[in-house]
Amino acid sequence: MGKDDILRKLDRQVINHIHAMRKSLGKPPYDAVRSYFPQGDAVSDSSAFHQETHIQFALRNPHCVLGYFRVRDAEVRAI
Template identity: 35%
Template sequence: MKDTIYSRRPGLIIGFHGCDKSVVDKVLSGDDILTTSTNDYDSVIEVAHGMNERAGFPPYDSVRSIFWEGDELYPGAGFKEKNHIQICVRNPNCIKGFSLPREIDYEFPNPQQRTK
């Protein structure tokens, strides 16, 4: 992985499930669009949307949830090793655009490496 502004930030991981570099390049250049996921694990959110629809509520445009995973960092911490937040955007009109993190320009100071 190239050294980017985002790769230097401890604890911050930006990921796009199921997207390799060729997909990223095509979407950013406008040669392709993102397609709806067909992964089995996505069915959980679809069940929730089905229940919502049957209850007569409008569909969700997007949902966000925290996932508590891994061992506790220390007893009583309330945080685990692999806690993370995921977002599911069901309405593509809610995506206003895409961006690609740029590489760090080493001719300038890296704000993530500055000392206090």
């Protein structure tokens, strides 16, 4: 871990809290949530890109998944 602490449980709590608020307002839940997380040190002093920036998905409704793929072990070892 770099300077940033990765708090996966907190991520989940925030998403669940937002959905509880939506439910209390009579709004429908989201099937999935996607967000950008800038993380780690900047690539350069003038860059908005960070070394460990990533996109994170929170899938709340597994029925919206139409398919998936797996990377073969041989392809992972080649990297």
